[in-house]
Amino acid sequence: MIKRCPQHGFFRGEQCECGSAGQLLLDDAKTEQLGRLVAGCLRHFPGDLGLVMDSHGWVDLNKLGQVVTSRHRWANKELVIALVMSDSKQRYEILGDRVRARYGHSVDVELDHPENKLPKLYYGASEEEADRILEIGIKSASQRYVHLSTTPEKAWHVATFRTGNPRVIQADAAAAQKAGVKMMTVNDDIIISETIPARFLAILAAKDIAIQTRTDQEN
Template sequence: MTDHLVNTSKFLSLILRHAPEKIGLALDPQGWADIGQLLALAAQHGRSLSREQLDDVVMRDSKTRYAISADGLRIRANQGHSLSAVDIGLLPSTPPAMLFHGTASRFVDAIRDGGLLAGSRNHVHLSSNRETAVAVGARHGKPVVLTVDAAAMLAQGHVFYVSDNGVWLTQAVPVAFIGFP
């Protein structure tokens, strides 16, 4: 993506996942925002964005972070929310037996002590393949890939969800279920 598209994607991430109030935007309980309102409020706050640019970001985002409603009038983030009031309506799903979590090496000791925690987000994010986990970890420093025994977690009653873009979500991953390199 071009710099403009990356910057627009980061703006959308902030507004649709974490802080819609920064521009006065209201999300419904499932995280949807009216596109016309989003564009108007963004412009009022110095972020000129056309519908074509918005559609381009949604279409070209390699991680499929955003979804546009079937009627084309609303947009939301597919996951990654820190807003407790947002429930994107995912149903519990059976994950693959093994999932992966990418992190930076500087976080490994804390994870060994306390497991994987959602932190400011509503869920821990996991991937079904090692390559995605490496890419995620590399965004934050020297990447480390942890394995998660999702089958054992599921057997012990932990609940998993899968977002529309294939990211696996759960509340937390206790240390006992994490494989460290």
């Protein structure tokens, strides 16, 4: 759910960090409905809904407000702003009267986030995926950019949603960027990258990942 704290603005969940119960703006079901619609508008099919997206992914915030109201009578521009501002994953950003998704596009956009400065980046995969990645590189069939993690542990954690036995691949980001692969910082957790050729990739040994594996716990 999305609520508003009189002191700290929009937040998700029951309580603001300050302890205030705040004012309810959207219940869980509507938050999910609005979130799915906004993701569709800003990541996947802006044109189908009559929105014009520029090459960097921006659309007009007022127009997006009209689109969400046309789909759900209870929705409006103010709730889109609340959704954006309360999102801990920073999926979206608003600049003046424009809004865009910061990552996760399936439509073709050229994002212009700051260049990645970390020398090494990480990607979690299943064992089978890892074998394939080491041969053909990291690329996405459905998205413009691939998502990388900033530490081996974060990459491992992301991969646990898809596989019980994650492998972590280390990318030599500095060398890849030097060779022309564009990598950008979305937030503290996520770097997005163009396709990374296999020559910049290596599998990381389990001992280099600070995760308590099941075997560790048993011993």
